[in-house]
Amino acid sequence: MKYKYQLITLGSNVPERQIIIDQIRVELWNLKLPEEFIKVIPASSIEDEYKGNQPAFALYFGDTSSDFKDLDVTQRLLKDGTMILPIFYDSFENDIPCVLENQNAVKYSENELNRITNVVLEAFELLRSTRKVFISYRRAESTGVAIQLYEALESYNFDVFLDTHSIQKGEPFQDELWHRMTDCDVIVLLNTPGFLESHWCKEEFAEASAKQIGIVQLVWPNHQIKDIDKSSYISYPIQLTEDDFFNKELDSKGRFIEAMVERVLTEVESVRARNLAARQDNLVTEFRNIAGKNKRKVTVQPEKILTEDLPNGEHIIYIPTIGIPQSTSCQSAEIKKELMGYDEVSIRLIYDDLRIRDKWLKHLEWLNDNFRKDIKTLKKQDFELWLQKA
Template sequence: MKYKYQIITLGSDVKQKQEILNQINIEIENLDLPEGFVKVIQASSIETEYIGNQPAFALYFGDVNGDFKDLNVTQNLLKDGTMILPIFYDEFNSEIPSILSNQNAIQYKKSEVNRIANIVLEAFELLRSTRKVFISYRRAESTSTAIQLYEAMEAKNFDVFLDTHSIQKGEPFQDELWHRMTDCDVIVLLNTPGFLESHWCKEEFAEAGAKQIGIVQLVWPNHKIKEIESSSQISYPIQLTEDNFVDKVIDHKAKLILPFLEKVIQEVESVRARNLAARQDNLITEFRNIAMKYNRIVTVQPEKFLTEDLPNGEHIIYVPTIGVPQSSSCQSAEIKKELMGYKDVSIRLIYDDLRIRDKWLKHLEWLNDNFKKDIKTLKKQDFESWLQKV
């Protein structure tokens, strides 16, 4: 591949560096990206290996003794506008050099390795920068656990939907709920004994299946529901025991013990990349199948987008977009345009419009009519009519 995503490693040569790079490789495999998609560059090799016009992200590994390395390289990357993530262990001020004092840092913990890997992928526009989670539960059985999860994940910078906390006054409740579900990355489902007895819980579960959204399923002690495990295409069940709850109390006021709560959040972070990749693949497959039906030659690129070369010499790039297209989707599209080296090119952000609220669909159509001509959105229900055009 001529076009590489570059990860630059700076600072101390610590064991944590390889752990994080290994996790990045795992997430790249989960996204089904080609081998060699990302190039790791050591600070000592930056003059010979670094390419300035290709995406780059740097990780600066701090030093517990304040022995800071690669300061000149770090300074040059900052001047170039390269994003640098400082990683410290106990104390930011003593372990990270002053030239990075204004950068948002992250403290290394085993539980944060997935998150660090995903921050890198987000910077390359390979994952959405918003980390959207939807909590599905039955109020009569698990309200306290749901609120506990909501607060814990919000603290970890997830954008969490919980019906009692996330719908503004005056909004149509059910429309907003379906909209937020379709725009989420992962569903955390609290599988309590009476979950499927609730009409709305059953509806939420069916909706997740229709949208092919991954589910992290917390199965209450001594309770299993075969229908959930068999119906969802991407379901990751975690069987709970009494020991997972504070004081082993299991009722609507029950809360999870903190170590187990941390484990759940790690699983949500891990599932996120796999689920987004699966939904992206499904969107690509459906679009390509319709294109073949009308003899449109659409090519799937290794970086998970599609291209079409028209007889008149124009080019179209189709970028699969999960959830509601945002401004960050346009930034990702610009990267694809640069990657292909096209000059005369238009871009279509293709997305599944099922359950997206009408006001958003109308807004996206308005943007199509009034803003940048070379980047527009194309919803799933219009794939056929668009591809029928000669």
């Protein structure tokens, strides 16, 4: 591989260090990326193995006895602008050195394992830094749980869509709902007994399956999943019991016990990487099929991007973009351009424009016409036209 993402481990040599590294490797597998994509560098090897011109992220493992290690390396990385995530166990003030007092930290627990892993993947632009979740539910049956999960997910820095909280007055309701679903990472679906009796709830389920968006499906007690519920291969059902509800109340005002809320948060974090890989694969496969039909030779790189070398010596990088392309997508494209070693290259952020609102599509077209010439967006409905060009 031409480059590696560098994960630097600092601080105490605790068992959690290897647990996190192993979980990162699991998530790389879920993303269908090679394990060697991330190079793990202990502080003791920093002089020999660390490369300042390649992406880096560091984990600092605290010490409950305040016996802080690797402070010189930590200060060097901070001066280099490397992001460092402190991990503590009892209290931040006691477990983490003062040199990291201004860094956001995470208290380690098994429930936080996926969250820590995803922070690393987000830092390396392997997962979107925008963490978007869509809650699908039937108001008459599960409003209490929906609001509870909305608040819990928001507290974990997710951008959560809930129809009663997320659509501004004056916006076309259904257009905005489909738009926000298209741009989410995971759907939390509250599958109550009457969920599929609602026309719009049934539409939301079908739309999620068509878009291959990962669904964390919470199935109410004494309610069996029907065949239509199983139609999405990226649906992850959790069968609930009455004990998962506070005071066993199952009506629209009922709420989950805290342990169930924690389980949902953990599952949402876990599903993100698997969902991203499925949607990327779908977009890449469709683009390659159309390219092959038009006798254009595109190559899939280990980094999950496509490259094309034109007869005139020009190079094009196609980057599959999940959801709606943002300015951060362009920043990520710049990183990939540099790491691929290309000097003269144009970049196309390819994306599925189905259900994205017209005002956003017009905005993206305006950006294409008025800003950078080397990075542009390319929507799925224009794949054929673009690839037909000589």
